[in-house]
Amino acid sequence: MSFYRRANLLLVLFFVFQSCETIPFLQDSLNGKGSFSSAIPQVEGASAKRDRYEFIGKEIIISSDHPLASQAGMEVWKQGGNVVDVFAASSFAISVLRPHSTGLLGGGFAIVHLPAKGKWAYDFRERSPKKGTSSFYLNPDGTVISGKTLKGAYSAGVPGTVQGILQIQKQHGKLPLNVVMAPAFRYAKNGFSVYGDLALAVSKTWPDMNPAMKKVFGIDNRAIREGELLIQEDLAKTLERIVENAEKEFLEGETVKLVSNYYSEYENFITEDDFKNYQVRTTEPLQSSVWGYTILTMPPPSSGVHLITMMNLYSEMQKRNTFPSGNVGEIIRITEAMRVSYRDRAELGGDPGFTNVPVSKLLSASYAKDETNEIEKKVVSGSWPVPKEEIKKPEAYNTTHISILDKDGNAVSTTQSINGIFGAVQMVPGTGLVLNNTMDDFAILPGVPNLYGLVGSKANAIEPGKTPLSSMSPSILLDGTGKTKLVIGAPGGSQIPTSIFNTLYRYLVQKESLYESVSYPRIHHQFQPDRVFLDPEIKESFPQSELPFYQVQYIRHRAKVFAVTREGDRLIGVSDPKGEGVPLGF
Numbered sequence: 001m002s003f004y005r006r007a008n009l010l011l012v013l014f015f016v017f018q019s020c021e022t023i024p025f026l027q028d029s030l031n032g033k034g035s036f037s038s039a040i041p042q043v044e045g046a047s048a049k050r051d052r053y054e055f056i057g058k059e060i061i062i063s064s065d066h067p068l069a070s071q072a073g074m075e076v077w078k079q080g081g082n083v084v085d086v087f088a089a090s091s092f093a094i095s096v097l098r099p100h101s102t103g104l105l106g107g108g109f110a111i112v113h114l115p116a117k118g119k120w121a122y123d124f125r126e127r128s129p130k131k132g133t134s135s136f137y138l139n140p141d142g143t144v145i146s147g148k149t150l151k152g153a154y155s156a157g158v159p160g161t162v163q164g165i166l167q168i169q170k171q172h173g174k175l176p177l178n179v180v181m182a183p184a185f186r187y188a189k190n191g192f193s194v195y196g197d198l199a200l201a202v203s204k205t206w207p208d209m210n211p212a213m214k215k216v217f218g219i220d221n222r223a224i225r226e227g228e229l230l231i232q233e234d235l236a237k238t239l240e241r242i243v244e245n246a247e248k249e250f251l252e253g254e255t256v257k258l259v260s261n262y263y264s265e266y267e268n269f270i271t272e273d274d275f276k277n278y279q280v281r282t283t284e285p286l287q288s289s290v291w292g293y294t295i296l297t298m299p300p301p302s303s304g305v306h307l308i309t310m311m312n313l314y315s316e317m318q319k320r321n322t323f324p325s326g327n328v329g330e331i332i333r334i335t336e337a338m339r340v341s342y343r344d345r346a347e348l349g350g351d352p353g354f355t356n357v358p359v360s361k362l363l364s365a366s367y368a369k370d371e372t373n374e375i376e377k378k379v380v381s382g383s384w385p386v387p388k389e390e391i392k393k394p395e396a397y398n399t400t401h402i403s404i405l406d407k408d409g410n411a412v413s414t415t416q417s418i419n420g421i422f423g424a425v426q427m428v429p430g431t432g433l434v435l436n437n438t439m440d441d442f443a444i445l446p447g448v449p450n451l452y453g454l455v456g457s458k459a460n461a462i463e464p465g466k467t468p469l470s471s472m473s474p475s476i477l478l479d480g481t482g483k484t485k486l487v488i489g490a491p492g493g494s495q496i497p498t499s500i501f502n503t504l505y506r507y508l509v510q511k512e513s514l515y516e517s518v519s520y521p522r523i524h525h526q527f528q529p530d531r532v533f534l535d536p537e538i539k540e541s542f543p544q545s546e547l548p549f550y551q552v553q554y555i556r557h558r559a560k561v562f563a564v565t566r567e568g569d570r571l572i573g574v575s576d577p578k579g580e581g582v583p584l585g586f
């Protein structure tokens, strides 16, 4: 174990011992909670890791995908910050600590709920640049140029992360920016130990990196390895400029000049004007009653609406006695709810500034009834065509989520991203920042799948200034009395909404503990490919022979859930045992 790794671990342990009590493993949780739950074990090894990935506190909890990002949040909390300061500190920190997942040239969403003040949905996602049209990505014969939305200068949209964090912190935070950004600055300047997931991302993308990027993520002209120290000098300087100039830095500062200078070699695809014109969008969260709670989630172009539809459809199907009983019936209900929701996403999803997403219709009781009638006909007739198609292997992890909740119900749920692993795999020289590849979240042509196998329609076609459709669905749940109950979200591309669904299903319907709910094997269906994905642990309980009307693939669900819940006066934070993070708190 390297010095830095040990030092990090000691810091985490310091926080853990200083501020938490741990609960013993709840032995009864795997038994007797309904046939579906008792049939299914946790994902491999999850119970052994429980002490690391679960945290109980009373004042505040944060769950993020790096111990030092959680620690950054707690550091500013201890200095008198509120949940929004915690959000800002951990967001800047995670952009330094997970540069393959997110970063200051990326974008994201945040739901902020401050019971005494109000609730907001912030969209600081990337936008298509003014020049952005599908013609950049098509051959003269109208076919798609392979890989152009995935890597390189043209795969990036105009970033919004910095403006988003700064605006939210300015509106609702308490601490000065230099305090909030201090941990991120330290991590960039002094470095941190490279962990397995980051080392893997570096080695995987190494051949595609431009020279500026290789300089940061390489040692002696080879990919940096696990356990080695990653120092990001240019990034530290960029953070310093943000402290000094605040939002001006990404409107007209040095960073903007460096980015537009980089783009002078790429037809000025992104310009200084694109930065000047960038606006964070603030709206009311999308609000709906589901499963006895009020959910606050991101409106389109997020997939929050499809998450709610999925939950509504499941409830509607549960009311009918025409579905098979037991586990098979439950898998059908969940799968069909997912199928319809992802079909809606493919057909209707897009930037509401450009296309009409019929949110009220999708959330209406009559819609859930009508769609369930259609599913019921299929189930009752038994004439389901068994799909047979090739599917893409899921991508590795990237993107990140942070959940924060304090004892007064103040909460932030934020998902941030540069999209694929290391985004465009291009570093803008002099900034230490990696470009996103979020243009791939547009549907280049109707029906052409993106990185996550998702298809879209004209509603999600590339247009200047438009925001690409997103699966990111940060959410907050309030209980029947209006008190904040749960904060949840995940990275994982197309599997984000289903990871949240699976966790809420376990926690609210099957009444498992939050830890077990996060770490249970999952079910996923995304309309296309027409296939049910089940975690390998369920293979024996649910062999293909029991589900003859589906094509089943047993494969690890990719999304990592980060959630915090309130149970009485206890706050319980869980970070997905598939990830590198830990929840921390007081």
Ligand code: DON
Pocket: 395, 396, 397, 398, 399, 417, 418, 419, 420, 438, 441, 469, 470, 471, 472, 490, 491, 492, 493, 494, 496, 558
């Ligand atoms: O916004 C989206 O839907 C994607 N850019 C999210 C990417 C993601 O979560 C990748 N994780 N595997």
